[in-house]
């Protein structure tokens with residue numbers, strides 16, 4: 001069982017292209033600091049599975065590898081961030097992804113989450129996970145995940161002990177609908193066009209910590225933990 005560090009760490013925003021390891025690292029940060037991972041991709045996939053109105057609107061857009069319009073996300077994200085488990089901090093995995101979303105998040109945090117007498121106290125730390133384009137392709141085409149517990153594997157790089165079965169609960173692993181080569185290319189282009197400016201936005205505020213995501217998972221985590229500890233709250 002991994003060590004849990006129990007203290008307020010504030011919001012952590014994980015940025016990086018599709019396949020950079022945001023989901024993998026978010027789970028490890030969540031385990032270490034006892035704070036929730038909030039993945040807008042996972043939340044949207046849940047809506048798609050349940051066939052909600054949001055899910056119906058998002059389904060085709062996600063299958064094409066494009067971004068769901070900003071206004072469709074705000075209610076979903078706000079509702080999740082207002083849950084009590086987010087009070088000591090949370091990890092945003094896949095949000096914000098456009099300058100509009102980043103501006104919305106700043107306003108949300110200012111008005112709803114920060115201690116109003118000291119609004120700078122818990123500014124988010126933005127961790128940018130950097131990985132080469134070719135590595136991203138092999139990570140995404142090889143990704144499998146457990147539909148029951150969410151554990152992420154990779155058939156080339158981090159295979160399960162038994163082919164196609166989750167190490168933790170034995171469920172049959174699944175491939176994401178958008179991990180097809182033509183869709184992956186679209187997702188990577190969308191990232192460069194719409195999400196890269198968000199990193200620039202945070203960069204101008206001096207908030208971005210760059211980590212080398214090409215290293216093994218545990219070494220990437222070490223860099224992230226170091227940045228979180230350095231940032232404090």
Ligand code: AP5
Pocket residue numbers: 016017018019020021022023024025039040041042044061062063065066067068069070073093094095096097101139140142143144152153154155157158178187213214215216217220
């Ligand atoms: P989302 O689910 O957020 O997908 P993504 O950003 O494309 O990122 P991924 O989940 O593909 O990659 P990851 O960085 O989490 O990598 P992972 O840890 O899995 O979004 C999906 C869609 O939802 C979007 O396209 C959009 O349509 C919609 N959406 C979501 N949020 C939105 C928003 N805010 N606005 C609008 N639309 C939104 O790792 C990948 C693989 O690499 C795995 O196999 C893993 O085992 C392996 N791996 C990880 N780390 C390492 C390592 N260090 N070494 C070797 N292998 C590694």
